[in-house]
Amino acid sequence: MTKQLILIRYGELGLKGKNRHLFIGRLANNIRAALKGLTDWQVKVTWGRLWLEVSKEQMATAIARLQHVFGIYSLSPVLEADKEITSIAECAYAVLLQALPLGGTFKVETRRTDKTFPLTSPDTSRAVANIIFDKLEAEHKAEYDADMHHPQVMINIEIRAEGAFVYGETIPCAGGLPVGCGGKALLLLSGGIDSPVAGWMAMKRGVAIEAIHFHSFPFTGEKAKEKVYELCKILSGWQGAPIRLHMIHFTEIQKAIYANCDAEYGITIMRRFMYRIAEKIASQRHCLALYTGESVGQVASQTLESLSVINDAIHIPVLRPLIGMDKEEIMDRAKQIGSFETSILPYEDCCTLFLPQYPKIRPVLAEAEEMEKKLDIEALIADALSKSEMKTIG
Numbered sequence: 497m498t499k500q501l502i503l504i505r506y507g508e509l510g511l512k513g514k515n516r517h518l519f520i521g522r523l524a525n526n527i528r529a530a531l532k533g534l535t536d537w538q539v540k541v542t543w544g545r546l547w548l549e550v551s552k553e554q555m556a557t558a559i560a561r562l563q564h565v566f567g568i569y570s571l572s573p574v575l576e577a578d579k580e581i582t583s584i585a586e587c588a589y590a591v592l593l594q595a596l597p598l599g600g601t602f603k604v605e606t607r608r609t610d611k612t613f614p615l616t617s618p619d620t621s622r623a624v625a626n627i628i629f630d631k632l633e634a635e636h637k638a639e640y641d642a643d644m645h646h647p648q649v650m651i652n653i654e655i656r657a658e659g660a661f662v663y664g665e666t667i668p669c670a671g672g673l674p675v676g677c678g679g680k681a682l683l684l685l686s687g688g689i690d691s692p693v694a695g696w697m698a699m700k701r702g703v704a705i706e707a708i709h710f711h712s713f714p715f716t717g718e719k720a721k722e723k724v725y726e727l728c729k730i731l732s733g734w735q736g737a738p739i740r741l742h743m744i745h746f747t748e749i750q751k752a753i754y755a756n757c758d759a760e761y762g763i764t765i766m767r768r769f770m771y772r773i774a775e776k777i778a779s780q781r782h783c784l785a786l787y788t789g790e791s792v793g794q795v796a797s798q799t800l801e802s803l804s805v806i807n808d809a810i811h812i813p814v815l816r817p818l819i820g821m822d823k824e825e826i827m828d829r830a831k832q833i834g835s836f837e838t839s840i841l842p843y844e845d846c847c848t849l850f851l852p853q854y855p856k857i858r859p860v861l862a863e864a865e866e867m868e869k870k871l872d873i874e875a876l877i878a879d880a881l882s883k884s885e886m887k888t889i890g
């Protein structure tokens with residue numbers, strides 16, 4: 497079984513000293529977790545770089561999985577050559593045909609840190625290019641040309657003490673920071689389009705997530721729950737680890753609000769309850785912030801007035817990564833991360849139950865607080881929590 501090397505590039509150039517060390521350690525661990533189930537592979541941290549060694553048969557699967565690992569910017573399959581010019585040129589030729597099977601322009605570039613290698617870097621590039629052209633001519637491939645300024649493919653050669661390496665193709669990846677290096681937060685996950693995207697954006701910046709979902713069983717059915725499990729499963733693919741999901745039984749709270757508060761304040765007060773419960777769970781689970789899929793102006797509960805009245809119920813930071821995005825952009829992102837098709841399944845969300853005909857677009861804090869006096873907030877929350885459950889998904 498032949499082995500294939502893959503060079504793994506990570507970004508965040510500002511990382512220095514101890515941070516850098518932790519970052520790379522975390523990334524290597526997340527990569528190992530992503531490759532679980534594949535056989536015969538190895539992640540190596542050498543020469544200040546990350547490499548994956550994998551069998552040729554499993555290379556495509558490994559690459560597809562690595563494209564879901566935050567912290568990786570791009571990948572390049574690398575060929576290892578013997579440290580002499582003919583072998584290096586053969587690898588360079590293979591890289592060219594692989595990257596541009598139908599012809600195109602290329603440039604050879606060499607970096608030589610092993611000064612015992614007899615040719616300088618420019619001489620190596622020239623020699624390799626000459627051998628490539630000889631081979632192209634011998635095989636009657638006329639569709640290739642050198643281009644020193646804007647080549648379609650850069651054939652990179654690295655000659656190091658450890659060996660000679662050749663690569664061309666650069667496969668773009670998800671970027672961001674390794675999940676976990678930014679602590680942990682709690683995602684308010686509805687069954688909609690927005691909140692899974694918000695969770696994805698949290699993870700992209702290295703923040704691991706747990707999720708909390710409010711359901712109004714039996715008004716919202718089993719299918720609606722399953723949809724949330726499925727969304728968690730999709731997100732866990734990006735987390736590289738299972739997601740802990742807190743399923744909160746919200747029915748009695750909604751009924752109490754409906755029975756005691758003005759209908760137009762129903763959504764505002766309901767959301768204040770969601771935030772309060774989320775804050776409690778966050779503190780139990782050592783989550784440092786809440787994440788939501790709110791975006792200014794999208795619906796009545798997302799005006800600045802609304803957001804501020806809702807936010808006033810709690811103290812923990814609420815992060816809203818979609819705040820400046822248009823719905824179109826959010827939908828495109830949802831498609832890219834794989835949550836869109838699940839999000840649009842038509843099951844009831846607890847927010848759509850008891851929905852007032854005219855929700856208050858500019859609620860006033862004092863009015864919301866006045867209405868809440870009719871409710872035993874602590875008892876309602878304690879009761880909801882006692883009927884709630886936790887699941888680990890992914």
Ligand code: ATP
Nearest residue numbers: 684685686688689690691708709710788789790847
């Ligand atoms: P989404 O597409 O995420 O459902 P939305 O545009 O429908 O968002 P709202 O229903 O007002 O907007 O919800 C705003 C945010 O509040 C959601 O993005 C989510 O973070 C949170 N949220 C709403 N409903 C629930 C729920 N049932 N469980 C958990 N979080 C919720």
Ligand code: MG
Nearest residue numbers: 686688845847
């Ligand atoms: Mg919603």
